[in-house]
Amino acid sequence: ETGVTQTPRHLVMGMTNKKSLKCEQHLGHNAMYWYKQSAKKPLELMFVYNFKEQTENNSVPSRFSPECPNSSHLFLHLHTLQPEDSALYLCASSQVGQKNTGELFFGEGSRLTVL
Amino acid sequence: GQSLEQPSEVTAVEGAIVQINCTYQTSGFYGLSWYQQHDGGAPTFLSYNGLDGLEETGRFSSFLSRSDSYGYLLLQELQMKDSASYFCAVRDRVGFKTIFGAGTRLFVKA
Numbered sequence: 001e002t003g004v005t006q007t008p009r010h011l012v013m014g015m016t017n018k019k020s021l022k023c024e025q026h027l028g029h030n031a032m033y034w035y036k037q038s039a040k041k042p043l044e045l046m047f048v049y050n051f052k053e054q055t056e057n058n059s060v061p062s063r064f065s066p067e068c069p070n071s072s073h074l075f076l077h078l079h080t081l082q083p084e085d086s087a088l089y090l091c092a093s094s095q096v097g098q099k100n101t102g103e104l105f106f107g108e109g110s111r112l113t114v115l
Numbered sequence: 116g117q118s119l120e121q122p123s124e125v126t127a128v129e130g131a132i133v134q135i136n137c138t139y140q141t142s143g144f145y146g147l148s149w150y151q152q153h154d155g156g157a158p159t160f161l162s163y164n165g166l167d168g169l170e171e172t173g174r175f176s177s178f179l180s181r182s183d184s185y186g187y188l189l190l191q192e193l194q195m196k197d198s199a200s201y202f203c204a205v206r207d208r209v210g211f212k213t214i215f216g217a218g219t220r221l222f223v224k225a
Contacts, residue, residue, distance in 0.1 A: 041217060042119070042202075042216055042217045042218070043158070043215040045213070045215075048211050090157065096211055101165070102145070102148075104204075104213060106157040106158050
């Protein structure tokens with residue numbers, strides 16, 4: 001496998017459910033990200049992990065809980081979500097440093113619907 | 116606060132040239148990137164400007180003026196397959212945080 005892989009691609013859950021989104025990157029990058037994409041809104045940065053350490057939590061509600069067990073895997077644990085959390089959740093990775101562009105490589109996303 | 120402004124929609128005809136502008140206001144700045152996203156697909160990287168001036172990659176060019184907090188993406192010889200959303204994005208600090216604009220929906224007509 002190559003690139004950034006996200007599972008599941010589609011998820012429907014009730015407000016009381018607990019589920020997790022998974023992301024895996026095969027690019028040897030040192031940073032991973034979760035973004036939320038809702039209709040007609042900018043991609044919203046949620047979390048940033050650099051070398052497995054969380055360096056950014058963009059005021060995300062605690063019902064979203066990230067986990068980065070190693071530099072290749074990233075999870076987003078979901079608990080007691082609200083219907084307004086329905087969106088496309090995109091994982092990305094990049095190799096960051098001052099001498100590169102910080103180009104983000106995105107997965108295909110997990111389309112989440114909260115009923 | 117941090118914000119990036121770009122037009123919501125642009126329509127052009129096949130073979131034409133279109134320019135998508137982006138102005139930004141961010142707390143830190145290390146570069147301006149552009150991404151393309153087709154419906155149902157993932158955003159893909161198009162170009163990056165870390166310094167002022169023009170960067171050219173095939174039919175796509177991107178420009179940056181840091182003093183004006185302004186950049187643009189230029190698409191030449193438009194093709195139907197260029198119909199997509201285009202996002203400008205600012206790289207904040209040393210690459211650990213990239214902030215996106217709301218995107219410009221480009222419609223290419225025959």
